[in-house]
Amino acid sequence: MTDTATFADAAQRHSAASVVRREDYRPPAFWIDTVDLSFDLDPAKTRVLNKMRVRRNPDVPAQPLRLDGQALNLARVLVNGQGASFKMEGDQLVLSNLPEGPEPFDLEIFTTCQPEKNTQLSGLYVSQGAFFTQCEAEGFRRITYFLDRPDVMSVFTVTLRADKAAYPVLLSNGNLLEQGDLGDGRHFARWHDPFKKPSYLFALVAGQLVAREQAITARNGQQHLLQVYVRPGDLEKTEHAMRSLMASIAWDEARFGLPLDLERFMIVATSDFNMGAMENKGLNIFNTKFVLASQATATDQDFANVESVIGHEYFHNWTGNRITCRDWFQLSLKEGLTVFRDQEFSMDMAGSDSARAVKRIEDVRLLRTMQFAEDAGPMAHPVRPDSYQEINNFYTLTVYEKGAEVVRMMHTLVGEAGFRKGMALYFERHDGQAVTCDDFAQAIADANPHSPLAVHLEPFKRWYSQAGTPQVHAESQYDAAAQTYTLTLTQTTPPTPGQDEKQPLIIPVRLGLLGRSGAALPLQLQSEQGAQGLGLEATLVLHERQQSFVFTQVGEMPVPSLLRGFSAPVVLHQNLEDDALETLLQHDSDPFNRWEASQQWAQRIMLAAIHNPEAEIALPARFVQAMRQVLGDAQLDAAFKDLVLTLPSEGYIAEQLEQVDPQRIHAVREALQDQLAQALQAEWQAVWEQHHDTGAYRPDAHGAGRRALAGKALAMLVRQAGRTGDAVWPGKAYQRVKDAGNMTDRFNALAALVQARHPLAQQALQRLHRQFRDEALVLDKWFQLQAMAPDVDGDVLPAVRQLMRHADFNLKNPNRARSLIFAYSSHNPAGFHRADGAGYQFWAEQVLALDAINAQVAARLARAMDAWRKLAQPYRTHAEAALQQVAAHQGLSKDVREIVGKALNARPSMEKSGEAAH
Ligand code: B3K
Ligand code: ZN
Numbered sequence: 001m002t003d004t005a006t007f008a009d010a011a012q013r014h015s016a017a018s019v020v021r022r023e024d025y026r027p028p029a030f031w032i033d034t035v036d037l038s039f040d041l042d043p044a045k046t047r048v049l050n051k052m053r054v055r056r057n058p059d060v061p062a063q064p065l066r067l068d069g070q071a072l073n074l075a076r077v078l079v080n081g082q083g084a085s086f087k088m089e090g091d092q093l094v095l096s097n098l099p100e101g102p103e104p105f106d107l108e109i110f111t112t113c114q115p116e117k118n119t120q121l122s123g124l125y126v127s128q129g130a131f132f133t134q135c136e137a138e139g140f141r142r143i144t145y146f147l148d149r150p151d152v153m154s155v156f157t158v159t160l161r162a163d164k165a166a167y168p169v170l171l172s173n174g175n176l177l178e179q180g181d182l183g184d185g186r187h188f189a190r191w192h193d194p195f196k197k198p199s200y201l202f203a204l205v206a207g208q209l210v211a212r213e214q215a216i217t218a219r220n221g222q223q224h225l226l227q228v229y230v231r232p233g234d235l236e237k238t239e240h241a242m243r244s245l246m247a248s249i250a251w252d253e254a255r256f257g258l259p260l261d262l263e264r265f266m267i268v269a270t271s272d273f274n275m276g277a278m279e280n281k282g283l284n285i286f287n288t289k290f291v292l293a294s295q296a297t298a299t300d301q302d303f304a305n306v307e308s309v310i311g312h313e314y315f316h317n318w319t320g321n322r323i324t325c326r327d328w329f330q331l332s333l334k335e336g337l338t339v340f341r342d343q344e345f346s347m348d349m350a351g352s353d354s355a356r357a358v359k360r361i362e363d364v365r366l367l368r369t370m371q372f373a374e375d376a377g378p379m380a381h382p383v384r385p386d387s388y389q390e391i392n393n394f395y396t397l398t399v400y401e402k403g404a405e406v407v408r409m410m411h412t413l414v415g416e417a418g419f420r421k422g423m424a425l426y427f428e429r430h431d432g433q434a435v436t437c438d439d440f441a442q443a444i445a446d447a448n449p450h451s452p453l454a455v456h457l458e459p460f461k462r463w464y465s466q467a468g469t470p471q472v473h474a475e476s477q478y479d480a481a482a483q484t485y486t487l488t489l490t491q492t493t494p495p496t497p498g499q500d501e502k503q504p505l506i507i508p509v510r511l512g513l514l515g516r517s518g519a520a521l522p523l524q525l526q527s528e529q530g531a532q533g534l535g536l537e538a539t540l541v542l543h544e545r546q547q548s549f550v551f552t553q554v555g556e557m558p559v560p561s562l563l564r565g566f567s568a569p570v571v572l573h574q575n576l577e578d579d580a581l582e583t584l585l586q587h588d589s590d591p592f593n594r595w596e597a598s599q600q601w602a603q604r605i606m607l608a609a610i611h612n613p614e615a616e617i618a619l620p621a622r623f624v625q626a627m628r629q630v631l632g633d634a635q636l637d638a639a640f641k642d643l644v645l646t647l648p649s650e651g652y653i654a655e656q657l658e659q660v661d662p663q664r665i666h667a668v669r670e671a672l673q674d675q676l677a678q679a680l681q682a683e684w685q686a687v688w689e690q691h692h693d694t695g696a697y698r699p700d701a702h703g704a705g706r707r708a709l710a711g712k713a714l715a716m717l718v719r720q721a722g723r724t725g726d727a728v729w730p731g732k733a734y735q736r737v738k739d740a741g742n743m744t745d746r747f748n749a750l751a752a753l754v755q756a757r758h759p760l761a762q763q764a765l766q767r768l769h770r771q772f773r774d775e776a777l778v779l780d781k782w783f784q785l786q787a788m789a790p791d792v793d794g795d796v797l798p799a800v801r802q803l804m805r806h807a808d809f810n811l812k813n814p815n816r817a818r819s820l821i822f823a824y825s826s827h828n829p830a831g832f833h834r835a836d837g838a839g840y841q842f843w844a845e846q847v848l849a850l851d852a853i854n855a856q857v858a859a860r861l862a863r864a865m866d867a868w869r870k871l872a873q874p875y876r877t878h879a880e881a882a883l884q885q886v887a888a889h890q891g892l893s894k895d896v897r898e899i900v901g902k903a904l905n906a907r908p909s910m911e912k913s914g915e916a917a918h
Pocket of ligand 1: 136137275277278279312313316335392395
């Protein structure tokens with residue numbers, strides 16, 4: 001036994017912020033081939049014995065072995081069974097006198113940790129009496145000393161020992177080798193994962209859990225056992241999760257030829273989790289929010305989310321686990337690709353073309369409201385970042401959603417069959433390796449040597465290295481005499497922090513042309529080889545800063561339908577007349593662009609109203625008429641109508657402005673909503689009559705669409721009633737809160753009352769609370785709805801403060817903190833941006849309070865102020881003061897320090913960029 005050293009989290013907080021750079025990547029000096037871990041699980045003090053087989057990396061000059069550790073108590077270090085000398089440098093355990101030569105040696109490290117004190121929820125922690133782990137990105141070092149980096153891949157064997165009554169279920173990755181009693185009321189289980197993996201994919205779970213089980217036979221005849229573990233009492237809410245898992249397995253086999261590679265695949269749910277879920281090999285750990293679903297407690301959106309997140313984590317088994325990331329800068333290698341895969345999975349599951357389009361619209365809406373904002377703010381970074389202070393801050397919309405769009409563009413450029421070939425080549429080359437984003441792009445291109453992707457591969461890869469949202473300007477000219485239509489596309493990307501100069505990108509632009517009657521016009525493109533017939537739709541590849549495309553034999557002045565299906569993550573500027581937008585809305589064969597036309601039109605109306613505070617806020621009759629037509633169109637799906645009738649969000653409108661007055665945006669949007677409610681009252685009633693009864697509940701796309709549209713109709717009718725004093729519709733809504741047969745209808749009715757600030761809302765809220773007081777996920781919704789209520793005379797903040805004192809509120813539970821504090825700070829602009837700055841003060845208090853508990857969650861909340869520089873006065877001054885207050889706090893985590901530091905200091909040529917873009 002050598003000395004004992006304690007390194008508390010606090011020590012780490014005081015170390016100076018250091019920047020990790022991609023260019024500094026060096027291969028590891030040692031490999032760890034096998035790891036044998038033994039745990040004696042105890043909430044107060046868990047003992048961890050870590051036996052590793054280590055060898056020098058022959059490709060790297062000899063140097064000491066530096067192992068990462070954090071918040072550990074070190075008791076013993078043995079090399080080949082002998083006490084070894086070591087020193088501590090910061091958080092690292094440094095071993096210098098190791099055996100020389102290429103032979104492997106044994107390294108044994110004995111440490112203890114304190115799971116019940118671990119409020120960070122990273123490493124090994126306790127949630128409701130059970131043990132869980134979260135190791136990505138750098139949590140494994142909070143369990144034992146290790147080369148905690150993704151390019152070190154090892155074969156793990158894990159022994160768990162614990163009290164049998166308190167922890168009857170003992171799980172880890174891979175296959176169960178043996179289990180049994182130890183006497184003294186303790187028992188053990190021993191697991192072995194045959195696949196080598198990086199430490200971030202390690203997991204263990206121990207507790208009182210029950211499982212839904214399903215045996216399946218794969219296409220190749222192999223048997224697998226699937227298990228979904230939850231707390232006793234939640235079992236009946238796991239059917240949808242199991243179905244989703246089975247569908248995911250079948251989909252990956254069918255679409256990509258990728259089978260399940262383990263005997264057993266386990267999902268475990270916990271209510272204390274920093275994010276959505278985690279793809280640990282064979283043992284996915286999930287936030288309960290993305291596992292539990294029953295019609296009584298979950299909405300259609302919840303059902304869809306469960307399906308998509310289960311798919312996402314399952315798909316990581318190949319894209320992330322079998323092939324992993326060389327370093328954390330390559331995070332999008334697994335995340336962008338896996339999001340693309342889960343989006344495609346959800347679309348395939350949705351079925352009809354129209355339901356697929358609805359899913360695409362939802363994905364694009366998220367990208368444009370959240371990722372575009374990120375790209376325009378102080379945290380803007382490339383899909384493959386160049387540096388970070390805290391990697392957990394880079395699990396962003398840019399890495400995930402924009403990363404998925406980059407993969408989608410590759411898919412567009414090589415086609416579905418070509419993409420599948422590319423994926424096959426990627427696995428052939430890299431299975432079992434830790435690789436880079438470049439390796440992925442290279443494989444897709446190499447499998448499709450004649451594709452535009454291969455032709456333009458180097459410039460295409462700028463999508464990985466260049467931050468900021470490209471702006472594409474489209475101008476066109478019709479020559480009636482020559483019957484030619486010339487489309488000129490120009491691309492620019494605004495400067496972002498640390499990146500002033502931008503190069504042109506490869507931008508696929510899917511398009512069609514419509515005639516006056518709305519019919520699609522045949523496309524013929526003039527090229528060096530003569531006219532090229534393209535059918536009714538084509539994909540142009542923009543690769544220069546400016547390019548003109550000449551279409552010939554165009555018999556009439558066409559309406560262009562550009563960027564169909566949102567074929568590239570860019571902002572398209574094209575100033576179409578209202579006439580053209582109406583043609584697209586009514587006739588475009590591309591449902592995405594039909595929806596887009598409605599949004600462009602609405603956006604134009606909203607921006608005009610915002611810029612003219614003197615003028616009366618009014619919806620043009622023509623727009624109202626177009627909306628009336630959409631609502632009455634028997635050919636259109638309900639879900640699609642719901643999306644068309646949804647005005648662009650306040651956040652999205654804010655993004656379009658140089659200077660943001662959140663109160664003005666809110667006032668305009670509310671006034672226009674009132675007008676939609678009033679002018680279309682008869683239509684809303686008809687919609688309600690047609691759609692509110694969806695029969696027996698099934699969470700499919702069709703039923704969900706009907707419920708969504710009925711919910712919107714009810715909200716509009718209650719809104720209108722609130723203005724006229726009519727009691728019928730609020731009464732119906734209240735009745736529905738009481739007797740709805742499913743949570744979607746119940747929640748929509750409650751939301752209608754709360755959003756209209758109707759007096760019945762309080763009663764309805766109390767009722768829901770009484771009925772669902774034991775359902776944590778429903779209570780989250782209950783808090784969230786109140787935090788997002790439309791502000792009247794500044795009354796939301798006091799209500800939020802009051803809710804923080806509610807017996808059911810708990811700051812330590814991330815879901816609960818998000819449902820109240822995040823919902824208010826990030827999703828209620830009018831409630832949050834107060835002229836007295838009190839919302840920002842509240843934010844500062846909560847960031848600091850959370851930071852003392854859980855740095856990752858605190859840093860997420862810190863991002864609510866990303867866009868502060870664009871705020872109008874007096875908001876901006878108050879916002880800056882609140883940021884300064886957080887920044888000045890002693891002992892801030894590096895997570896929060898990075899976010900507020902960048903918010904205050906990252907002053908790119910952003911101000912310049914705004915001008916360039918408008
Ligand atoms: N890979 C995890 C995210 C880990 C986040 C660490 N801060 C979930 C996912 O993307 O599938
Ligand atoms: Zn993921």
